[in-house]
Amino acid sequence: MMWLILPAFAEDVPMAPPSGTPMGDEAAFEGPDRSHPPDVLAPVPLELDDLERHELGTGIDALYVRVPRLRKTTIELTWWQGRVDLADHAVAAHSVLGSTWDLATEAYDGAKLSELQDVLDLDLWAYLGDHRTGVGITVPLDDLDAGLDVLEEVVKHPTFPNREIKLNKEETRRFFEILGPASPARVAGSAQAYSWNAADHPYGYRPDPAAHAKVKRKDVVAVHQQILASGPASLIVVGDLAWEEIEPKLKARFGSLGKAGERSEVLDAPTPTADRVIAVAMPDAEQLTLRLRIPAPSRLDPQFAGMEAASYALGGHFLARLNKNLREEKGWTYGVGAWYAAGEKRGSFNVSVDIPGEHFAAAVTEIEKEIGEVAANGVTDEEIDAWWRAEVMEFNQIRGTIDDAEGFYDTLADQEESVADVRKRIDAADAMTIERAREVAAAVLGEDAPRVWVVVGPKDAIDKGLAELSWEAEWVTPRDAILGRLKGGP
Amino acid sequence: MLIAWTALALANDPFAVEASVHTLDNGLTVVLSEDHNTDNIALHLHYDVGARDEKPGEYGCAHLFEHLMFEGSANVPTNAFDEWLTAAGGWNNAFTSEDETAYHETFPSGALDLALMMESDRMGFLEAGLDLENLQNQQKVVLQERAEGYAEPRGRNWDALALVGWPKGHPYQHTVIGTVADIEGYTIDGVVDFWKRHYRPRGAVLALVGNFETAAALERVEHWFSDVPDPGPPEERAKAVPIGPEVRGDHYITDRVEDRTVYLVWPTVEGGHADEPALSLLASILSGGRGTRLDDALQYDHSVASGVGAFQSGSEVGGQFVIVAIADDMALPKLKAKVDKQLAKFGKLPPTSAELDRAKKSVRAGWLYEIEGLENRAEVLVDCQRLHGDPNCRAARYAEVEAVTSDDVMRVFREYLVPEKLVTLSVVPEGDTGMIAGAVEVEIR
Incomplete structure (x- = not known):
């Protein structure tokens, strides 16, 4: 371990004693020594427990760790398959599923499920990534059973109301057409992200507003069923509770959900091999x-x-x-x-x-x-x-x-x-x-x-800078940047 | 040194944080709370100075100090605050509001002396670092900060609301960051004077939360702050200006947006006022997600608005109740009429016990979340101590929330959300005419 080497004082900064007047008798006062920064002790990494793996059933296990003194517990059911593993990638329906999975179930309509989250101090989420899919809760220990009931209900009996699907499609349209193209930060971030992957690579899928607008409830249900039928799965459990306490509750609710299978594998993906400059004119920026x-x-x-x-x-x-x-x-x-x-x-x-x-x-x-x-x-x-x-x-x-x-x-x-x-x-x-x-x-x-x-x-500022740098840019509109419609590829 | 009060966590009080409060001889209030679940320490040092304390010509100055406080003091050279703390593994930041300026850092416990040395140095001896070069550089940085915020859609809304929501002369009627002219106009003499008037131990509260032993930590705090002079009590702070009929009516700004937003703003009460809990619950009942009144009526059940919100904002010398609604195509007079209709309906249908219970539980969950992490907990302890004289104020404050009845909510609804006190702000695209009829343009410089 190296010792901390503190930077030297700059020569032009006063090294004089503090300019203030101490309280009481100055002659007797022994103030702190400010002539140099105090020593700093090196930190020592804490000892942390590892996740324990427990079989819950065929194709489903629990990855559990006890962390002392946490008020809440997290339980997330994760399927180790994601968007790239779905047939034809089902991008639009997959996206709608991610936004509507945790909004309503057979037992709880949207208002009730939202109310339960407030009343139980329950965080509920659904996650759909390239290689994994999950639904999870974070709940105080006192309300663990109620939280698990909600999780089970959301996993097994989501209803995907047409009303919510319509709202989601409208929100997505607003992002593509209004909110995204109006924000320089979103435009830049989006252009950068899409520049990284070719449009024909599974990681490089481009949003298709028309396809999104056409998503039907049956498409969302089909993706949900596809995920439930996939495997393997894990329940990730983090909180201040004993395994013996949680095991029977997890087995009873989720033990039969597993399916044999392999975890989704990260794909090879090329990265850019040549310099590229993407410019987006936003006149009022x-x-x-x-x-x-x-x-x-x-x-x-x-x-x-x-x-x-x-x-x-x-x-x-x-x-x-x-x-x-x-x-x-x-x-x-x-x-x-x-x-x-x-x-x-x-x-x-x-x-x-x-x-x-x-x-x-x-x-x-x-x-x-x-x-x-x-x-x-x-x-x-x-x-x-x-x-x-x-x-x-x-x-x-x-x-x-x-x-x-x-x-x-x-x-x-x-x-x-x-x-x-x-x-x-x-x-x-x-x-x-x-x-x-x-x-x-x-x-x-x-x-x-x-x-x-x-x-x-602003285009004039970009043009001037490009000329100074002798760069040639690939120009796209803000909306094309949001939709990943770039002219070149990595 | 005076040990003023000690709080011990009560087994049945979920908000209780074991903490002790101490007053140093120079007047600095110190709150200490041990947490040995990590090896780190969070430090929050809040000064009783915010935009509210600025006089004309000083607007934005409290926020400017959020930058200057890192530019060096008598014994901490320019940039050394960040360099030394970073070298120790820690990080720091700061924020400014209308009422306070907060400096905070988190660091491994072995850097406690370093953090205290640097905080005490800039509390007592910042003047040595206030030179023209540092000032001019940070003026440029603040101008950039302002420009970046304004560059994003809706980036100017809150500043516009400050201008129209308070009467001239009210301490909240100018923006926290200041205008371009304000920022460009600072002088070195002016900022030195501002520092001398506002940055003093009697106007600050320091909290430490983390891996330390209280007695040992207190000894180090006393050591490092012992030579910080006590120039006496802080300057008397600006008080609220009565809000009269001049703060009424309809206003608008244009922005780089393609949708329309309307804010409905009513003057209410400052934080800590007896009516604040009922107003907060009213906001939650109106707009707190699916199953709440405005959200369902305008957004989820009928796609009238693409976004809705309501909140009670209680600052130290004033408060506002705000409803915001956003629509793509609908003209704002019509959107406002939809909101008005729901408010009229609310007047006839008081909150149910389930609605009230949900709103209370939502407050409870939010407050419990705020005391989970070291940094947030330190901030809560400081604010409770500053505003209520008790770092464990949350339990008593939640008791006030629990005591609110449906009648209380209806009473504050009828008392505060009245048309004759309403101010509106429309935010529309350039060239659009969909603002509230007769609205006057707000000039944001």
Whole structure:
């Protein structure tokens, strides 16, 4: 473990004793020593229990962990099959199912189910992802049985009222036509996301407003039945309760729901191999919204830790290099976001910033300069140490609330990992070196790495910046950006 | 140092947080609450200064300090607050409202001394860091913050509501972030004066929640804040201005939107007023999801509106009851008429016991959620102490909620939601004429 090396004082900052006048007799007063920052003790990762696996029936198990002193318990029934596993991907119906599954059941109409959530302090949700599908509750221990009744009812007897389906379709239409195209942030985020996957890849599906508008209740019911017939499934249980207490309740309600099968597998997907600039003109926008994405290693890649270190230095905290440069030194922005997202088979490094139009080209230059600096010289010992400490602090927060605990253990279940795997990553942060971070940053973020830039804002400001940068852009409308109707592909 | 009060968690009180309250010799109030479920500590330090305390020429200044407080103090160089805390593994942030400015951080327990050193340094000795370069840079950052907020659809609505919902001279009648001219107009002398008038121990409450032993933590707090001078009690804070007939009528703004929104705003009561619980429950009964009056009538059962909401907002010297409705195509006079019709219907059909119970349980769930995590709990403890003199105010406040009857809800409905006190704000697309008839355009600079 490296010791914390505190930054030196800047020469132009006064080192004088405090300017205030202490209380009482000055001569006798012994105030705190402010001549240097106090020592900081290194944090120690807490010991956390792992998920226990218990068979509940054929094709269904429970992944359970007891976390002391949590007021509420989370129980989520997850099928390890998702949208990409459905026949013809059923995208539109799948989307409607996700939004209407938890709204009404045979026993509870929409108003009653909504009321129950308030009265029982019950959070209820449905989740439909590319590779998993789930319905879950978070409920106080005192109301566990009532919560389980609701969960069982929602899983087995949803009614998908036509009224709710109609409302959902209307909300979706409003997003595609009104809310999405009016928001520079949504337009930029959408263009960036769709630039990542080809339209003919299962991950690259584009919304089809016409198909969405045609979804019927029977389509939604069919997808629901398809999910119930899929397998395998798990009940993820996190809370301060004994397994012996919950096991019979889970078996009785959900033990027969499992089906033999394999978990859905993450697909290979190509990443962009050439630079690309997507521009969206929004004449009335007050700012330029700028996004950058660069392909990066997966979380299973040996380069993962080095990339995490590089990402932390560039965007992992308030005074990370990009924010320090563009906000604190230049005053061009309220803030820069920069982060590394890593999946099982690929990852990406991302930058997001809003700036005045006149700084477009200069901001791109500064962002590239900071990335280039990390690629050339790696990160500092101080950055590595701070990153490790931040990782430990986040790890030590896991027992804090049901949301923290559920989020952590759900990720373990999803990625089929253990607490020890997470601890290994924290140890890898501890063992990171400047040279290793440099090697990885040079390989991943170097100037030869393909970049996808998205810029949204007034056309004249974009044109000026593009000319200064000698870039050619692929122009799309805000609505096409929201719908993923880009001209090129990754 | 005075130990003013100690609260012990009561077994049957779900809101009780074991906490102790201490007053330092310089007047700083300190709330300490142990939680050994994690290794971290959350710190909240709230100052009794917000937009309400700004005089003309100072508008936005409390929010500006949310930035300047990170730019260095006598013994913490420029940017070192973030650098040192980040190096320790922690993070920090701040927020500003009409009534207070809050500085908060979460860090591993081994960084407690560091956090206290830096907070006490900027409480007592910030002036050394208030230089022109830092001020000018943060002016640019705040202008960007304002521009980014305004760039998004509906980004100006709340500022417009502040302008039309309060009378001239009311401490809430200007925006928290200030106008462009306000922000560009700050001088170094002005901000130093603002700091001297408002940032002092007697006008602040500090809370620590997390992995520490109370006696040891208190000793460290006393140590680090012992040299923070006590310049005396804070400046008297701005009081409410009576709301007369000048705050009435219909207003509008145009925005980069393709739908139409109408806000209905009635002046009500400040936070902590005896009528606040009934007004909050009224809002929840009108609009709290499927099965509530306005939501069903306007959104779920009939697609009149694409969105509906209602809430009671109780700040320290005033409050408002707000209903908001959004529609794609319907002109706002017609949409408002639909809302009016439901309000008239409510006047004839008092809330049922089930409606009232649901609304109360919803409040209870929200308040319990707020004390689960370290950061939120620290914020609740500070606010309870600041506003009610008791970090465990939630139990007593929930008892007030529990005591509300259907008659109480009807009484506040009839007393406050009256047409003669109504202010409306229409938000419509550029060039659209679907606003409330006769509405006057609001100028947001």
